[in-house]
Amino acid sequence: MTGSNAGQFIRLGETHRAQIEIRIDGESVPCLAGDTLLTAMLLNGRLLRHSEFGDGPRAGFCNMGACQDCWLSLGSGERVRACTTEVRSGMVVLTREAS
Structure with a gap:
Protein backbone atom coordinates (compact mmCIF):
# COMPACT_ATOMS: atom_id res chain seq x y z
CA MET A 1 0.00 0.00 0.00
CA THR A 2 1.12 3.52 -0.66
CA GLY A 3 -0.08 7.05 -0.07
CA SER A 4 -3.15 7.68 2.08
CA ASN A 5 -4.06 3.95 2.08
CA ALA A 6 -0.81 2.95 3.78
CA GLY A 7 -1.21 1.12 7.07
CA GLN A 8 0.15 2.33 10.36
CA ASP A 25 -17.73 -1.22 8.74
CA GLY A 26 -18.81 -2.65 5.38
CA GLU A 27 -15.35 -2.45 3.80
CA SER A 28 -13.49 -5.56 2.67
CA VAL A 29 -10.11 -5.84 4.41
CA PRO A 30 -7.38 -8.38 3.59
CA CYS A 31 -5.45 -10.08 6.39
CA LEU A 32 -3.67 -13.34 7.09
CA ALA A 33 -4.98 -16.38 8.93
CA GLY A 34 -3.70 -16.20 12.51
CA ASP A 35 -3.70 -12.38 12.69
CA THR A 36 -5.44 -10.75 15.60
CA LEU A 37 -8.19 -8.31 14.78
CA LEU A 38 -5.97 -5.51 16.11
CA THR A 39 -3.15 -6.52 13.73
CA ALA A 40 -5.49 -6.67 10.73
CA MET A 41 -6.92 -3.23 11.46
CA LEU A 42 -3.61 -1.47 12.09
CA LEU A 43 -1.97 -3.06 9.03
CA ASN A 44 -4.80 -1.62 6.96
CA GLY A 45 -4.48 1.93 8.31
CA ARG A 46 -7.50 1.83 10.58
CA LEU A 47 -8.14 3.09 14.05
CA LEU A 48 -10.00 0.69 16.28
CA ARG A 49 -12.76 3.00 17.40
CA HIS A 50 -13.59 6.42 18.80
CA SER A 51 -13.78 6.75 22.55
CA GLU A 52 -17.27 6.78 23.99
CA PHE A 53 -15.98 9.34 26.51
CA GLY A 54 -15.09 11.93 23.87
CA ASP A 55 -11.30 11.79 24.19
CA GLY A 56 -10.64 10.88 20.55
CA PRO A 57 -9.67 7.93 18.39
CA ARG A 58 -8.32 4.74 19.94
CA ALA A 59 -5.82 2.19 18.55
CA GLY A 60 -5.36 -0.25 21.40
CA PHE A 61 -2.97 0.14 24.29
CA CYS A 62 -1.59 -2.94 26.07
CA ASN A 63 -1.91 -5.53 23.26
CA MET A 64 -2.55 -8.34 25.76
CA GLY A 65 -6.18 -8.02 26.85
CA ALA A 66 -5.65 -6.21 30.14
CA CYS A 67 -6.46 -2.55 29.48
CA GLN A 68 -9.99 -2.93 28.03
CA ASP A 69 -9.29 -0.28 25.35
CA LEU A 94 -18.28 -2.78 13.57
CA THR A 95 -16.16 0.00 15.00
CA ARG A 96 -19.10 2.22 15.96
CA GLU A 97 -22.55 1.70 17.36
CA ALA A 98 -25.34 1.18 14.84
CA SER A 99 -27.35 4.36 14.32
Whole structure:
Protein backbone atom coordinates (compact mmCIF):
# COMPACT_ATOMS: atom_id res chain seq x y z
CA MET A 1 0.00 0.00 0.00
CA THR A 2 1.12 3.52 -0.66
CA GLY A 3 -0.08 7.05 -0.07
CA SER A 4 -3.15 7.68 2.08
CA ASN A 5 -4.06 3.95 2.08
CA ALA A 6 -0.81 2.95 3.78
CA GLY A 7 -1.21 1.12 7.07
CA GLN A 8 0.15 2.33 10.36
CA PHE A 9 2.08 -0.93 10.62
CA ILE A 10 4.02 -2.89 7.99
CA ARG A 11 4.16 -6.69 7.95
CA LEU A 12 7.79 -7.81 7.99
CA GLY A 13 7.44 -11.53 8.55
CA GLU A 14 5.09 -14.49 8.56
CA THR A 15 3.86 -13.68 5.06
CA HIS A 16 3.43 -17.38 4.18
CA ARG A 17 0.10 -17.73 6.00
CA ALA A 18 -3.14 -17.97 3.99
CA GLN A 19 -4.75 -14.66 3.03
CA ILE A 20 -8.33 -14.21 4.18
CA GLU A 21 -10.81 -11.36 4.06
CA ILE A 22 -12.91 -9.72 6.76
CA ARG A 23 -15.36 -6.81 6.61
CA ILE A 24 -14.88 -3.74 8.78
CA ASP A 25 -17.73 -1.22 8.74
CA GLY A 26 -18.81 -2.65 5.38
CA GLU A 27 -15.35 -2.45 3.80
CA SER A 28 -13.49 -5.56 2.67
CA VAL A 29 -10.11 -5.84 4.41
CA PRO A 30 -7.38 -8.38 3.59
CA CYS A 31 -5.45 -10.08 6.39
CA LEU A 32 -3.67 -13.34 7.09
CA ALA A 33 -4.98 -16.38 8.93
CA GLY A 34 -3.70 -16.20 12.51
CA ASP A 35 -3.70 -12.38 12.69
CA THR A 36 -5.44 -10.75 15.60
CA LEU A 37 -8.19 -8.31 14.78
CA LEU A 38 -5.97 -5.51 16.11
CA THR A 39 -3.15 -6.52 13.73
CA ALA A 40 -5.49 -6.67 10.73
CA MET A 41 -6.92 -3.23 11.46
CA LEU A 42 -3.61 -1.47 12.09
CA LEU A 43 -1.97 -3.06 9.03
CA ASN A 44 -4.80 -1.62 6.96
CA GLY A 45 -4.48 1.93 8.31
CA ARG A 46 -7.50 1.83 10.58
CA LEU A 47 -8.14 3.09 14.05
CA LEU A 48 -10.00 0.69 16.28
CA ARG A 49 -12.76 3.00 17.40
CA HIS A 50 -13.59 6.42 18.80
CA SER A 51 -13.78 6.75 22.55
CA GLU A 52 -17.27 6.78 23.99
CA PHE A 53 -15.98 9.34 26.51
CA GLY A 54 -15.09 11.93 23.87
CA ASP A 55 -11.30 11.79 24.19
CA GLY A 56 -10.64 10.88 20.55
CA PRO A 57 -9.67 7.93 18.39
CA ARG A 58 -8.32 4.74 19.94
CA ALA A 59 -5.82 2.19 18.55
CA GLY A 60 -5.36 -0.25 21.40
CA PHE A 61 -2.97 0.14 24.29
CA CYS A 62 -1.59 -2.94 26.07
CA ASN A 63 -1.91 -5.53 23.26
CA MET A 64 -2.55 -8.34 25.76
CA GLY A 65 -6.18 -8.02 26.85
CA ALA A 66 -5.65 -6.21 30.14
CA CYS A 67 -6.46 -2.55 29.48
CA GLN A 68 -9.99 -2.93 28.03
CA ASP A 69 -9.29 -0.28 25.35
CA CYS A 70 -9.86 -2.37 22.21
CA TRP A 71 -13.41 -3.71 22.58
CA LEU A 72 -15.27 -3.92 19.26
CA SER A 73 -18.58 -5.39 18.13
CA LEU A 74 -18.98 -8.18 15.61
CA GLY A 75 -21.88 -8.28 13.18
CA SER A 76 -23.42 -11.00 15.39
CA GLY A 77 -23.63 -8.51 18.28
CA GLU A 78 -20.82 -10.21 20.21
CA ARG A 79 -18.27 -7.87 21.82
CA VAL A 80 -14.60 -8.88 21.50
CA ARG A 81 -11.16 -7.57 22.38
CA ALA A 82 -9.34 -6.79 19.11
CA CYS A 83 -5.94 -7.62 20.59
CA THR A 84 -6.83 -11.18 21.61
CA THR A 85 -9.38 -12.15 18.94
CA GLU A 86 -8.09 -14.06 15.93
CA VAL A 87 -9.63 -13.09 12.58
CA ARG A 88 -11.89 -15.56 10.80
CA SER A 89 -12.69 -15.48 7.09
CA GLY A 90 -15.90 -13.51 6.53
CA MET A 91 -15.81 -11.92 10.01
CA VAL A 92 -17.93 -8.75 10.17
CA VAL A 93 -16.60 -6.03 12.48
CA LEU A 94 -18.28 -2.78 13.57
CA THR A 95 -16.16 0.00 15.00
CA ARG A 96 -19.10 2.22 15.96
CA GLU A 97 -22.55 1.70 17.36
CA ALA A 98 -25.34 1.18 14.84
CA SER A 99 -27.35 4.36 14.32
